[in-house]
Every structure is written in C-alpha cells, then in structure tokens.
Amino acid sequence: MRPLIGAAAAAELQGSVRLDVRWTLGGPSREADYAAGHLPGAVRLDFDRDVCGPVGPVGGRHPLPEPEALQAVLRSAGIDDDSHVLVYDDGDGMAAARTWWTLRWAGIENVQVLEGGFKAWTGAGLPLETEAVQPKPGTATVRPGHLPMLDAEGAAEWAATRELVDVRAPERYRGEMEPVDPVAGHVPGAINLFLGEDDLSDPDRLRERYAAHPEAAYYCGSGVGAARTALAVTAAGLPTPPVYIGSWSDWVSRGRDVATSVPPAAGEER
Structure with a gap:
C-alpha cells in the first residue's frame, strides 16, 4: 500500500478510521480547529499527549508512548488490527508522518497519510463536519518493533x-x-x-x-x-x-x- 493518498481517493474509501492530528510545535492544542470543522467521522488525537509519550529527563521531546498507553488510544479511536487508517494534519505532513510511523511501528499495517492534509481536503471542496466523534471501541493490539x-x-x-x-x-x-x-x-x-x-x-x-x-x-x-x-x-x-x-x-x-x-x-x- 502506498503510504500517501490524495483527497479525492480518500473521500471514496469506505470504512476508514480517520485521525485528525493537526498540531503546532510549541503551540496550543488544536481542539478548537477540530471543533470548527474536521473530516467527516474523524477522531481527534492530541499529537503530544496521544501519539507521543510523556517527556522525562531523557528520551527527547517526543518519545514513543508506552505500548499499553498507545493501545488504549488506538482502541478508543475505533482502530482494529485490520483497520484502514487515514491520518491527516494541516498539510506539512509532520504530525501525520510521525503518527503513520508510530502506528506502523506498532503493527498497524493499513495506514495512509492524506496528501496535502486538511488544506487539500478543503481545497477540493470536500465536506466537513463539526460534531465530535465517539467511535465504537476497537480491538487493536500494539505489537512494537514493526519498523526499524x-x-x-x-x-x-x-x-x-x-x-x-x-x-x-x-x-x-x-x-x-x-x-x-x-x-x-x-x-x-x-x-x-x-x-x-x-x-x-x-x-x-x-x-x-x-x-x-x-x-x-x-x-x-x-x-x-x-x-x-x-x-x-x-x-x-x-x-x-x-x-x-x-x-x-x-x-x-x-x-x-x-x-x-x-x-x-x-x-x-x-
């Protein structure tokens, strides 16, 4: 599977779990942007809190989360082991790529990044919604080590x-x-x-x-x-x-x- 997918092709997919990981380095949470409009069905993940682990004395500014914590996040987002996951950010690909990498490392194989992100989706005139999404819990099992x-x-x-x-x-x-x-x-x-x-x-x-x-x-x-x-x-x-x-x-x-x-x-x- 190609790791990138265009907005038009993404809009045609059925049953994908959509993850909104819009993020600004050193900036505030992007919850307000999610509430103002997101891809239909998209679940909001806070990049620093949900995709990365807590910062400690060592380990860097964006360490990997503990497998158990990541598994809980993925399940709460409605992700199963065989789910197709579509990840998007504003469009620079930074947070989306790290989320793609983390999920692939964790053993989730069917993950794609929305090419051009949220800007590409809206630029194509595709619909948005404002309601928060509460998916049915998933059953994903985190199996670390699937990427070098x-x-x-x-x-x-x-x-x-x-x-x-x-x-x-x-x-x-x-x-x-x-x-x-x-x-x-x-x-x-x-x-x-x-x-x-x-x-x-x-x-x-x-x-x-x-x-x-x-x-x-x-x-x-x-x-x-x-x-x-x-x-x-x-x-x-x-x-x-x-x-x-x-x-x-x-x-x-x-x-x-x-x-x-x-x-x-x-x-x-x-």
Missing part, C-alpha cells in the same frame, strides 16, 4: 559504520544556532541532508534524492521530521529506513558527545 528504530547507542554505531543523516537545517546541524534544544551541534559522524519542503507527492524526485543513501538512518530534533523523511523514502518505493526516534533532543539529554565541525566529503583527508 535506533536508540542513542544504535545511532552512534550507525554513524561510525554506515550513514547517519541529520535532516535539520544546516545551521542547526553545524551548531550555529539551536532554537529548541539546550545544546547545539550534531551527532558525531552524522552528515546533513536538509529535509526542507520536500513534496511528498513526487515519488520520482524523492527516489532520486534518497536512493543515493541506501543504508542511511535518519534523525532530526525530536523524531518528527525524521519520521516524515521515512515517509518520503517509503513513498518513493524504497525500504522504510531506520529512524533514531529520540533524535537530537534525546541525544543531548543523555550528555552524549557533540560535534559542530562538518565531516569532509568523500575523498578528502580527515
């Missing part, structure tokens, strides 16, 4: 032996600025491939971009942008890559070594 994931030790080993890719902006990678986390820099040995505004709907361009990194694992600030990169790689028809899900915020919370110099290009002396 790295922890800090795994990320350090990957950077030393293969290719660990930092998808944050170059100035954050170089340690010149850090607007969110308390320490600037990057994982030693990691290279930088800025996520930017990748158009997820162009698989040929995505394949050209990511096929050059067949053994790469990806990280970002807190595992959201890296999950979007994993979605992009998958949408290009390539194997879903490993994600360091704690990412930079987890790395620095553990007091790991930090690099700011840029690794030399292939063929250059170190």
Whole structure:
C-alpha cells in the first residue's frame, strides 16, 4: 500500500478510521480547529499527549508512548488490527508522518497519510463536519518493533559504520544556532541532508534524492521530521529506513558527545 493518498481517493474509501492530528510545535492544542470543522467521522488525537509519550529527563521531546498507553488510544479511536487508517494534519505532513510511523511501528499495517492534509481536503471542496466523534471501541493490539528504530547507542554505531543523516537545517546541524534544544551541534559522524519542503507527492524526485543513501538512518530534533523523511523514502518505493526516534533532543539529554565541525566529503583527508 502506498503510504500517501490524495483527497479525492480518500473521500471514496469506505470504512476508514480517520485521525485528525493537526498540531503546532510549541503551540496550543488544536481542539478548537477540530471543533470548527474536521473530516467527516474523524477522531481527534492530541499529537503530544496521544501519539507521543510523556517527556522525562531523557528520551527527547517526543518519545514513543508506552505500548499499553498507545493501545488504549488506538482502541478508543475505533482502530482494529485490520483497520484502514487515514491520518491527516494541516498539510506539512509532520504530525501525520510521525503518527503513520508510530502506528506502523506498532503493527498497524493499513495506514495512509492524506496528501496535502486538511488544506487539500478543503481545497477540493470536500465536506466537513463539526460534531465530535465517539467511535465504537476497537480491538487493536500494539505489537512494537514493526519498523526499524535506533536508540542513542544504535545511532552512534550507525554513524561510525554506515550513514547517519541529520535532516535539520544546516545551521542547526553545524551548531550555529539551536532554537529548541539546550545544546547545539550534531551527532558525531552524522552528515546533513536538509529535509526542507520536500513534496511528498513526487515519488520520482524523492527516489532520486534518497536512493543515493541506501543504508542511511535518519534523525532530526525530536523524531518528527525524521519520521516524515521515512515517509518520503517509503513513498518513493524504497525500504522504510531506520529512524533514531529520540533524535537530537534525546541525544543531548543523555550528555552524549557533540560535534559542530562538518565531516569532509568523500575523498578528502580527515
């Protein structure tokens, strides 16, 4: 199943569980936006509270939830093991991609992200509703480990032996600025491939971009942008890559070594 689906095709699907995960980094809950209008039948999930786990001293800003907690969320949303799940956010794909990744990691196979998100749906003139949805409880069983994931030790080993890719902006990678986390820099040995505004709907361009990194694992600030990169790689028809899900915020919370110099290009002396 292609991980992305357009608004027109999504509107034709019957029986999908629709998840509204609209989210703003560091901003207020988007409950008001859900109440003002959402896809018909969509269940609201709070990205920080429901899709991610609670923030602790280590683990990063968006850790994975405990399996039992995630299972309770999925069941309350009406999800069964064989449900088709349609996830959408505003349109940048960040929260939707991390939700897609989390559900796939948890063993829910039939998950797609609405291409272009809520904006694409409304732009196509498709209907909305304002009533809160209370679905019949589902029976999903969370079975962790269905997508490749790295922890800090795994990320350090990957950077030393293969290719660990930092998808944050170059100035954050170089340690010149850090607007969110308390320490600037990057994982030693990691290279930088800025996520930017990748158009997820162009698989040929995505394949050209990511096929050059067949053994790469990806990280970002807190595992959201890296999950979007994993979605992009998958949408290009390539194997879903490993994600360091704690990412930079987890790395620095553990007091790991930090690099700011840029690794030399292939063929250059170190």
